[in-house]
C-alpha cells in the first residue's frame with residue numbers, strides 16, 4: 001500500500017492522509033491500528049480519525065464500522081477492483097486515551113505513522129509492505145530512521161518498508177530544528193534530532209552535549225553489540241506537547257519541555273529520557289516478551305503485558321545506569337542520593353501491601369491511564385519502572401557479591417541482548433531470563449522474582465543497600481533529587497513526615513495512609529489556607545514542620561474543601577524527614593563501581 005502524509009496544515013492542528021490499499025472484490029475489512037507497540041495498550045487514537053472517504057476509480061465506496069470492533073471498517077469492493085483510495089483527516093490536538101494534549105504546534109509535529117493509516121488487518125505486519133511519503137510545511141525539516149528514496153523540496157519519498165517498520169519509525173518535523181551527530185563508528189552514526197518551539201531552546205551547554213555524546217559508547221559497552229543500523233533520538237522541546245517517550249528499534253520519540261536541554265534542573269529530573277528509550281532498542285524491541293509480540297495491531301491479537309517487569313522494569317535501571325555512566329543525570333557519585341529518593345517513594349506506598357507488581361504489569365493498559373487522587377493506594381504503571389530499578393539493582397549487587405566482583409548485570413545484558421544484527425525481534429519467557437541469570441551467577445532467581453514480582457511484597461528490594469556499602473537515613477536535610485522535582489513541579493513534599501504532598505498554594509495532591517495527615521482526616525483536593533494561625537505559604541508550611549522537632553503542640557490547619565472551611569489539628573512530632581544514603585565504614589562502595597563510566 002502507499003500513504004502520503006500531507007502535514008502542511010499541521011500548524012493548524014490537522015493533517016491529511018492519502019492512501020492506496022490493495023483489496024479483493026467482495027466484503028473486505030480495513031482497520032485502524034489499535035494496539036500500539038511501546039504504548040502497551042489499545043491506545044490507537046480512534047477519535048483522531050475524521051472525514052474518512054473510500055473510493056475506487058473515482059466512485060465512492062460506502063463504509064460501515066464494525067459493531068463490536070470499533071477499529072474495523074467494512075466495505076464491499078466492486079468486482080474488478082484491486083485497489084481502493086482512502087482519504088482521511090488526522091486530528092492532531094484532540095485529547096485521547098493515551099496523549100492528553102497536543103501533538104502539533106505552530107512549529108512542531110510529532111509523527112507516529114499508526115495515526116495516519118488504515119490497513120488490511122488479517123495480515124502479518126512483517127510481510128505487508130508500505131511506501132510512505134511526507135509533505136512538509138514550507139521551511140520545515142524532519143527526522144526519521146526510514147530510508148529515503150528521494151526528496152524534492154518539501155516532499156520526501158521513503159523506500160518501501162514493512163508495515164511493522166513504518167509504525168516503528170516515528171517521523172518528527174518542525175520549523176526550528178537541529179540534527180546532532182552524537183556518535184560515529186562501525187560505519188554508522190547515532191543522531192539526536194531536536195525540534196523546538198523556540199530556536200533558543202536548541203542550544204545545549206557544551207558539557208551537556210559532551211555527556212550525551214557518551215550515551216552511545218556506554219550503551220555499546222553495556223550490551224556488547226547493537227541491533228540497529230542507524231539510530232535517531234527524535235526530541236521535541238515544547239511546553240505545549242505533553243512529556244512522553246516511546247521506544248522504537250532504530251529511533252525514539254522523545255517529548256519534553258521548552259527548557260529540557262537548557263536547564264540543569266530538568267536534566268537532573270528527566271535526564272534518562274533518551275538513555276531509557278535508546279536502551280529499549282535492545283531491551284523491548286530486539287528482546288521482547290513472547291506474548292507482547294503479535295502479528296499486527298488489531299483483533300484478535302491483543303498484547304499481553306505481564307512481563308513488563310523486565311521490559312520496563314529492567315529498562316528503568318538500564319536508562320538510569322546509562323544516564324549516570326554518561327554523566328547526563330548527575331555525576332556517578334550522585335547516584336546514592338538518587339537511589340534514596342526512588343527507594344523511599346516505593347517503601348512508603350501503602351498500595352504495595354495489597355497489590356503485587358505482577359498485577360500492575362498485567363493490568364498495565366489500564367494502570368497507564370490511571371491518574372488523580374489516592375494513587376498511592378491504587379499504585380500505577382510507574383511502579384513497575386521504579387521498583388524494577390530497585391529489583392535489578394538488587395540482582396546486580398547479588399551477582400557482584402556471589403562472583404566476588406568478577407561479574408555484574410553487564411554480563412547478563414550481553415547474554416540477554418548481545419551480538420550485532422539489524423532490527424529484529426527475539427522473544428523471551430520468564431524462565432529464559434532466570435536461565436540467563438543462572439549462567440552469570442547460580443542463585444534462586446525464580447524465588448527472587450517470586451518474592452518481588454509475583455507475591456505481595458510489603459518491602460521493596462532492600463538488601464542491596466547494605467550490600468552496596470550503605471544505610472538509609474531520614475534527616476531534615478532536603479534530598480537533592482526530591483527538592484529538584486518539587487522546584488520544577490511547584491510542589492511541596494511532606495510525604496515521609498506529616499504524610500502529605502501539596503501544591504505551592506496548599507492544595508493537597510495525595511495523603512499517605514496511616515500518616516499523621518491521614519489520621520487527622522486530610523484528603524486530596526482540600527486546600528490548606530492557614531497553618532498555626534499563619535496564612536499558608538511554602539515557607540510557613542516548612543517553618544511549622546521544622547518546629548515539630550522541638551514542639552509537642554499539634555499543627556493547627558484551616559482547610560478549605562469546596563465551599564466549606566474547617567479547622568483540622570494534626571498530631572505530628574519529629575520534624576522534616578528526607579531520605580539519604582550514608583556509607584557503611586570499611587565496606588566496598590558498589591554503587592561507585594556500578595555507575596562509573598564503562599566505555600573505553
Ligand SMILES: [Zn+2]
Pocket residue numbers: 247276280311312315
Ligand atoms: Zn520504557
